[in-house]
Amino acid sequence: MNLPPLVQTFVLHFGEMGSRWGINRTVGQIYALLYLSKEPLNAEDIVERLGVSRSNVSMGLKELQAWNLVRLQHKPSDRRDYFSTPDDIWQIVRTLVEERKKREIDPTMTLLREVLMQEPASAEERHAQDRMREMHDLFELLTGWYADVQRLDTERLVQLLTLxxxxxxxxxxxxxxxxxxxxxxxxxxxxxxx
Amino acid sequence: MNLPPLVQTFVLHFGEMGSRWGINRTVGQIYALLYLSKEPLNAEDIVERLGVSRSNVSMGLKELQAWNLVRLQHKPSDRRDYFSTPDDIWQIVRTLVEERKKREIDPTMTLLREVLMQEPASAEERHAQDRMREMHDLFELLTGWYADVQRLDTERLVQLLTLxxxxxxxxxxxxxxxxxxxxxxxxxxxxxxx
DNA sequence: CCAATATTTCAGAAAATTCTGAAATTTCGG
DNA sequence: CCGAAATTTCAGAATTTTCTGAAATATTGG
Structure with a gap:
């Protein structure tokens, strides 16, 4: 790994942190690196700085793109792909929340709705269904709040949070x-x- | 796995979902099972219903206890440990947020504070530090909001979210x-x- | 078009995690 | 205390995930 100490500390931390999320070490490190970088980086840059294989970087970038977490851009007279994160950190937060909702909450809501349609066949199932309904209603409240707040422009959002x-x-x-x-x-x- | 179909669907889903979090399949399944169960369950109950080994259940329960996500209780004239989740789903949410903050945000904030104290040795490091400061300030805003809102009683919290x-x-x-x-x-x- | 460059794919190696069974330890009723 | 019951620990097996190198595919400037 070939990075200024200050950057390396952060990149390593994010690599480890990645595991606590559903993201692997390399993906976490790539993202951290791009987040800190002033200039967009190409895949080879990332390989050099992180010391991982070219194919690993390719897969990592693909995953980050699937998450909408990196922006792909090009430099004039350079056919390589350059990657960067949004300058606006609030944009990053919005994307993260959006994508996590899509992957975690939405499928769960679908499942809950399905199961809540069924007829419970026993007292045990009836109780289980009641519990699932509680969870369903909770998620509905939270996602409703989110849908609402998400529309605010950043200035007003910050105002709301500060309050x-x-x-x-x-x-x-x-x-x-x-x-x-x-x-x-x-x-x-x-x-x-x- | 020996469960009513409706319960099984939910338990399997949570098992898979667990991987998206930092939690393994069995831990996810145990929690889902306890969440749906009217009565507290002992380890042997869980073994029978999920069809996993006794030792796996033991480790899973230990992890859930470390997360403060299950309550340990006893029945009169029965020395086995019985486990349950809080009846109040809002209590569960509060615990989850609290613990995730403790494991994910707090260590990151500590690291950010440390790195922000250091003297940048180059333009690159200076820019990286600026980016880290943005993240630090963002987390500060969010955790401040959380600390504030977390104190509200559930009725008022719901009121706020509904709004x-x-x-x-x-x-x-x-x-x-x-x-x-x-x-x-x-x-x-x-x-x-x- | 084509050749040089860039990127992706993918099989299998490497590493990490999860899970089990057996053994060790703890707990507590009698 | 003792011993049966309950729980935990842990080494290694099983599984899953991550990572690599090599080969395949795609792209584009000339």
């Missing part, structure tokens, strides 16, 4: 200001009192 | 209502115009 749970305070304020006292909606807070 | 980006609307409303026109704070929206 954190302080939003809650504003909600309470809103409730107090705009809900007609005695109406159905305003009873929520009363309920807490009991 | 999604509509929060934004309320924020704008708040701005319009309470910010003194011409003050520093009220200029945020003006900036967007240019």
């Amino acid at each position: 954190g749970s302080k939003v809650q305070k504003i909600l309470e304020m809103k409730d107090r200001l705009f809900v007609v006292p005695g109406s159905k909606k305003s009873r929520r807070d009363d309920a807490k009192e009991k | 999604g980006s509509k929060v934004q609307k309320i924020l704008e409303m708040k701005d319009r209502l309470f910010v003194v026109p011409g003050s520093k704070k009220s200029r945020r929206d003006d900036a967007k115009e240019k």
Whole structure:
């Protein structure tokens, strides 16, 4: 491995971290390297810096492309493929969340919907189905939130995140200001009192 | 594997899904089984239903305990260990997020902080450090948001998630209502115009 | 077109992980 | 305490994943 120490530390860490995700060491290292690099890199650059085989890099890049995590580009009068990550880190986050949802949540939701259609044949199955329904509803809530928030432009997203749970305070304020006292909606807070 | 079809479908799916996480098939299956089960199960129960070795179950349960994902309990006049998942699915989510943060984010933040202290020895290292700083700041924002939201009770958390980006609307409303026109704070929206 | 260059594919080697059975250790009722 | 029951440990077998080198395929400047 042929990298400045500071870069190497990061690349090695991401290689190890990859295993905690569904990603292998080389893929993690390639991504880390591209993320830190100012200039786009071609496959041979990556081979030299990471010290892995050309074919391994080829497969790694293919996987990263399948994840939409790298951008392929070309330099004038150079037929080699150059790869880079988006400059905007928020774009990276959005892609990551999107792709993980696609691979992990969506198939699970499909399965849950299927299983929830079936008729339980025993008390045991009935209970299992109830549990699956809880999970289904939870995922629905989370993905709904995500679908909503994902549309915000970055500035507003950051604003929202910075606010954190302080939003809650504003909600309470809103409730107090705009809900007609005695109406159905305003009873929520009363309920807490009991 | 000796399970009602509906349960088996879910257990097999979670087994496969486990690989996408850092968790192995058996651990995924054990967790799925416990999640669906009304009654706590002992190790031998799990062996029978999943058809894996006793030692494999032992190691799987140990791992799930390390993740705080299962609860160990005992039945009167039975010395065997019985395992279950929390009834409250939100408790499960909280634990999962907490543990993943502990294993993935925290070590990465430690590394980033260390590397950001060092003096870059070249333009390349300087750029790499800038990129790492972006990541560091991003994680700080996200974990800050999480730390904040994590404290909410479930009812309010659900409320917040249901609202999604509509929060934004309320924020704008708040701005319009309470910010003194011409003050520093009220200029945020003006900036967007240019 | 074609030859040089670039990239991908893929079979099998290497490495890592998962799983098992047997043995060791722990626990606790009597 | 003892011994039966329960659990854990662990060496190595089985399986899966990762990685490589060689060969095949694709691309493009001239």
